[in-house]
Amino acid sequence: MAILRRALSWLLQTLSRFLLLVVQAGCWLSKAPPTPGPPRDPVLLIPASVLAEKIRRGELKSSIVVQSYISRIREVNPALNALVCDRFEEALGEARAVDDLVASKAEDEATLKEKYPLLGVPVSVKEAFALQGMPQSSGLISRQSLRSTTDAAVVSRLKAAGAIPLGVTNCSELCMWYESSNNVYGRSRNPYNTQHIVGGSSGGEGCILGAAGSVIGVGSDIGGSIRMPAFFNGIYGHKPTPGIVPNDGQFPNAHGTRVELLCTGPMCRYAVDLPLVLKVMAGKNTEKLSLDQDVSLRHLRFFSMENDGGCVFVSPMDKELVEAQRRVVQYLETSLGVTVQPISIHNMRYSFQIWSSVMSLDEDKAESFTDLMSDGKRMWPSWELVKWMFGLSKHTIPAIGLALTESLANMNPQGSAKMVQKAKNLKEELNTLLGNDGILIYPSHPKIAPKHHQPLAWPFNFAYTAIFNVLGLPVTQCPLGLSQAGLPLGVQIVSSQYNDHLTLAVAHHLEKSFGGWAPPKNV
Numbered sequence: 001m002a003i004l005r006r007a008l009s010w011l012l013q014t015l016s017r018f019l020l021l022v023v024q025a026g027c028w029l030s031k032a033p034p035t036p037g038p039p040r041d042p043v044l045l046i047p048a049s050v051l052a053e054k055i056r057r058g059e060l061k062s063s064i065v066v067q068s069y070i071s072r073i074r075e076v077n078p079a080l081n082a083l084v085c086d087r088f089e090e091a092l093g094e095a096r097a098v099d100d101l102v103a104s105k106a107e108d109e110a111t112l113k114e115k116y117p118l119l120g121v122p123v124s125v126k127e128a129f130a131l132q133g134m135p136q137s138s139g140l141i142s143r144q145s146l147r148s149t150t151d152a153a154v155v156s157r158l159k160a161a162g163a164i165p166l167g168v169t170n171c172s173e174l175c176m177w178y179e180s181s182n183n184v185y186g187r188s189r190n191p192y193n194t195q196h197i198v199g200g201s202s203g204g205e206g207c208i209l210g211a212a213g214s215v216i217g218v219g220s221d222i223g224g225s226i227r228m229p230a231f232f233n234g235i236y237g238h239k240p241t242p243g244i245v246p247n248d249g250q251f252p253n254a255h256g257t258r259v260e261l262l263c264t265g266p267m268c269r270y271a272v273d274l275p276l277v278l279k280v281m282a283g284k285n286t287e288k289l290s291l292d293q294d295v296s297l298r299h300l301r302f303f304s305m306e307n308d309g310g311c312v313f314v315s316p317m318d319k320e321l322v323e324a325q326r327r328v329v330q331y332l333e334t335s336l337g338v339t340v341q342p343i344s345i346h347n348m349r350y351s352f353q354i355w356s357s358v359m360s361l362d363e364d365k366a367e368s369f370t371d372l373m374s375d376g377k378r379m380w381p382s383w384e385l386v387k388w389m390f391g392l393s394k395h396t397i398p399a400i401g402l403a404l405t406e407s408l409a410n411m412n413p414q415g416s417a418k419m420v421q422k423a424k425n426l427k428e429e430l431n432t433l434l435g436n437d438g439i440l441i442y443p444s445h446p447k448i449a450p451k452h453h454q455p456l457a458w459p460f461n462f463a464y465t466a467i468f469n470v471l472g473l474p475v476t477q478c479p480l481g482l483s484q485a486g487l488p489l490g491v492q493i494v495s496s497q498y499n500d501h502l503t504l505a506v507a508h509h510l511e512k513s514f515g516g517w518a519p520p521k522n523v
Contacts, residue, residue: 032194032452036076038519039212043068047270048121048215048277052162055120056112058102062095062120066164069122073166073213079194082207084127084185085135086167094164095120116162117276123158124214126205127168127185128175130249131155138251139173139182141394142375152249154218154264154281161280166214170204174252174372175220177398178228178462179455180204187452190232191520192487196449199229202267206233209269210488211520216277217267220250222258223355224445224465226265227477227492231444234488235517236507237267237477238274239468241497244288245281252372256362261469271511274476274504288498295505297332302340303433304329304441308467309349313460317446324480324489328441331513340441343433347426350419352463354426357419358470370403379403397456427471431496434473439506440494444477449487468494476503480514486521 039045043065046054054060070088077083098120102112112119125131128138130148137143151159159165173182180203181187188204190196191211198207202219206229209217219226221239230237245264247253254262266277275291282289306325307317329340347354373379373395381403387393388400434440445464455461468475473494480489493510495502510516 032189033079035194035522036079036191036211036520037522039072041068041072044072044212046215048118048268048273051121051215052117052119055098056102056109056116062098062164063092065120066091066095066122066166069166069213069215072211073208076191076211076213077208079189080191080207080211081186081188082169082198082204082211082213083124083167084170084204087133087165088167090133091122091164091166098162098164117280118158118216119162121163121216122166122214123163124166124205124208124217125155125168126171126202126217126219128171128201128220128250129155129168129218131165131168134168136168136251137184138175139171139184139396140373140375141183143251144184150249153246155249157280157283158218163216163280169202169208169217171202172200173396173399174369175201175222175225176369176402177201177396177455178224179398179452180207180229182396183394189452190449190487192234192449192482193485195451196487197232197452197455199232199449201225203229203232205267206230206235206237209233209235209267210517212269215269216273218264219267220247220262220264221465221469222254222262223469224462226263226267227465227475228445228462230267230477231479231490232449232488234479234482234490235267235269236271236274236479238265238278238500238504239263239475240265240278240282240500241289241474242472244285244500245278257358260472261359263469269517271478271504271508271516274507275501278500278504290499290501291504293501295502297505297509298336298338299437300338300502300506301435301438302332302338302441303343303438304340305343305345305348307443307446308351308464309344309346311349311352311460311463313352314463315446315458315461317443318448320448320483321443321446321489325441325443325491328480328491328510328514331510335509335513345426345429347422347429348467350422351467352460353419354423355463355466355470357416358423360416361420369399369406373399373403398459401459423470426467430471430473434494434496436496436499437502438496439502442492442494444490444492448483448485448489465492468492472497474498474500474503476507478507478510478514479517480510482518488518
């Protein structure tokens with residue numbers, strides 16, 4: 001079986017790299033635009049929780065804050081292509097209404113805080129979520145003329161808390177690839193170096209936040225779609241315990257077993273904002289968490305695993321990422337007086353196979369990826385690939401590739417059943433390991449933000465994040481400064497279910513030493 005797996009891995013990687021060469025051959029004349037510099041407006045450097053406090057006190061007008069962010073977006077977005085549709089005029093009108101409310105003194109500061117914890121704070125939203133009046137194509141040409149008439153549940157809650165949406169951000173086609181590019185809006189570019197990817201599928205969201213064009217945002221995650229963009233763009237992202245934040249109002253939504261894998265969660269530039277935004281998103285489900293509980297980090301048990309154990313489908317870890325994780329371990333041991341135990345969990349090496357097998361369960365209850373691409377008409381993925389080679393397809397090559405492989409998912413039912421059992425065993429093992437006071441430090445991705453198209457050569461590297469969707473564990477993605485090339489470093493912080501407050505507390509502690517989000521520099 002080991003020889004067979006290696007042969008299959010070689011075949012898949014060879015095909016992927018051939019596709020990469022084909023794509024790059026067609027793009028060699030394109031030139032990446034200059035990377036935007038750091039923000040100069042000090043308003044853009046204030047956390048959302050502090051902005052809301054200043055606005056409620058009348059120390060800072062919401063209209064000034066919103067205008068500052070609009071100006072920043074107009075400055076950086078031509079190079080980044082992160083925000084794909086704006087509602088700037090409406091946002092400014094809503095900000096002026098906030099200023100009028102505060103000036104009227106009809107309600108005192110304490111009342112405003114209780115009713116509107118995010119009063120006057122700008123927010124950006126992944127285009128896959130319904131935001132009234134905005135497009136919701138999820139990168140499909142067949143949906144490009146669609147405009148939302150309602151708000152997704154999480155968007156509605158943010159609005160009710162006083163947040164002001166600025167617009168919607170780019171994603172990968174049908175939210176199933178880790179580079180945000182589609183044939184409706186084009187490709188998003190990394191704010192730290194525009195030759196590199198922003199991640200996916202919430203890539204435009206991570207990008208606009210990393211560029212200081214937004215301060216808080218909405219993302220979704222079925223295989224790492226919050227955490228990979230947060231990692232590649234140097235910000236914080238949190239995949240909550242499943243079922244805490246509603247997924248209603250996004251496209252595509254999850255059905256069958258996939259409901260347990262898909263999570264909606266906050267993406268933020270500052271760790272301090274994560275608990276506040278998560279509370280708003282969760283609504284009454286906040287009661288299931290302990291977000292207001294003081295956490296004594298010295299009394300937690302810490303574990304560290306530096307790689308997945310050697311999956312044949314996934315590339316080796318970048319040396320700088322391993323070194324960054326070791327610095328985290330050293331800092332925790334020094335600052336807290338704890339011992340971080342190195343561990344090796346055997347079944348983690350099967351992360352991709354486990355995720356793929358679990359995603360394929362109950363397919364009769366979930367609309368297939370091919371069906372979603374088809375727009376009501378029968379689509380033949382192999383014919384679509386031929387059309388793509390001649391520039392005639394409406395779809396991106398990752399989407400076509402996924403449609404081609406989708407039919408192969410259940411060709412080995414015994415192998416899939418074995419992987420599903422491994423998922424159950426791994427879940428039990430990690431729950432036992434972590435208990436209610438354990439933290440696992442785990443890599444975010446084996447590579448620092450790759451250049452555009454390079455994910456085609458390593459299509460399964462998302463397994464480092466995807467495994468935690470299968471396990472149903474809350475995870476916070478934390479930035480750890482910049483690499484020698486000026487690209488973000490990071491790590492995942494994992495705990496057991498309903499212990500989101502532990503990962504958030506560790507993230508806040510790491511921010512003090514590692515600096516959290518670092519502004520992009522001119523390249």
